[in-house]
Amino acid sequence: MNKIKVGVIGSGNIGTDLMMKIQRSPYIEMAVMIGIDPESEGLQRAEAAGVKTITNGIEGFLQQHELADILFDATSAKAHVLHVEKLKGLGKKIIDLTPAAIGPFVIPTVNLQDHIEVDVVNMVTCGGQATIPIIHAINSVQQVEYAEIVATIASKSAGPGTRANIDEFTETTSLAIEKIGGATKGKAIILLNPAEPPLIMRDTILCTLQEQAQEEAIMEAIHEMVAKVNEFVPGYRLKMEPLIDEKQVSVFLEVEGLGDYLPVYAGNLDIMTAAALKVGEEIAQAMIAEEAQIR
């Protein structure tokens, strides 16, 4: 089977980690790494791995855009807006890992199939990828009136982009809790924990339901969803059994990373790259199927 060729824009932590995951994929091929700093470790690693590199950003790619059909954008919200503009009309699929959110939010286990044909999809936030599947699972049993998530990540895993604009995390996540999770009202809190050695990413989900909780059905839905996310994020797990108390459901998660480029405690970054990879693979499979049909 022919793999679909993909490119990664952005040679920072996320881009580099994503590249390493793509290199193991049976559906997509890491064809090009697009950066702006030839000295960056990401570009150097790509080159060492025999991946084509472009060091003058999106302009460089535009001159040889046949290199990739799917692009992962791991730059910044501002740069992403420009990239989408420049790539218009070239028929590329773009998976946005920045907070720009031009395209619809995608949570692979919840709504990926709805957006498989869309040109630009957005990966929400790390906290969103970790918690929205669970909120959606609970909401599929009973209406969630209010869902609140608390994401605690190791200080060392919060990059300068996150730090300079931490409101983007809380606002984007809250919105996606409502739009994708299905909660009537959403709220997100993020805490940076400087503890040494760094702690693994933790997510707490607190939901208030409209009615008394149907304990058994909710437990089952949560466990099912954890297993589904587990398929592509192996370090995603319940820290303890969910607590159900009348109308309130509390879920405690831990996300351990694979340790590809980033250390295992950075589950927040791992779940973003793993989820983006999953989206890229699904889009690629749809493209392969479509091609087969045309033939």
Add this chain to the structure above:
Amino acid sequence: MMPIYITEVAMRDGSHVVGHQFTKEQVRNITSQLSAAGMPYIEVTHGDGLGGSSLQYGLSKEYDIELIKEAALVAGNSKITVLLIPGIGTIKDLKEAYAAGAKAVRVATHVTEADVSKQHIEMAKSLGMEAFGFLMMAHSAPPEKVLEQALLMESYGADAVYVTDSAGAMLPSDVRNRIRLLRENLNIEVGFHAHNNLSLAVANTLVAIEEGATRIDASVCCLGAGAGNTQTEVLVAVLNRMEVESGIDLYKMLDLADYVRAEVLPHPQDITTGSLVMGYAGVYSSFLRHANIAGEKVGIDARTILVELGKRHIVGGQEDMIIEVAQQIAKQKVGIV
């Protein structure tokens, strides 16, 4: 000597004590009395800052923006200030607080994470507000680290940086080292926020003032998380005796203290075993209530939970860890693990 500017925090830090149940009437009464007493700054916000009303930290009885509005109506010459912890509160919340009448904001981060405060400090300044940096859990980092982080806040435009002893764990020498280093190296004012868990709040505050701190937090009747803060009426009395100018009328503060004791305080703010252990263990003061609840739930001593939290360097905001740690200890106790 430079004048000392006191910020009354009973309606913010004290919000923890009343389970975030302040009423509009209480806020109006306290604010107007504080204003009459000449209090320069009055903080009104959920205990965990703007946006703090949550299942994680406790839901407010009244949305804090509404309380800010009430306070602003009767604040007179006093400035209403708010607390904002980036990651919990946002710029949107800050703008609403400003529209409601807040004139100043303290942007609070854990002592090692000052860089998340940049956008909020800059926005506050561009709105024309006074903006202060607030370095929480300052006992947990060495003085040089506190300085490095304070310099960041200064570079974002902060009008002052506070050394915040959130856990009430600092000894006078800890206060002296940190305030002195900041005073020597910052061009802006230095502030200090104490908790009374080791009965050192007033003493530590005096050390801070001695070392050049000019922005001081205090709470009437000690109304604040843990054993409370530096007791405002006591501090004013002491400053009067020392002939340090605070501009605050002692007798009016004493009258206010009587009102708060009668109408607001659910129980006297003494140094309970829990708060003492907190200062001793060096964990966040607002953990106390949660540790008590968790301890009761799983049948273990809240002190054991607090000491374990301290060992694990749990930081402010990680209230979700408390029940988990409690359950782990309980399991170990019966030998399941």
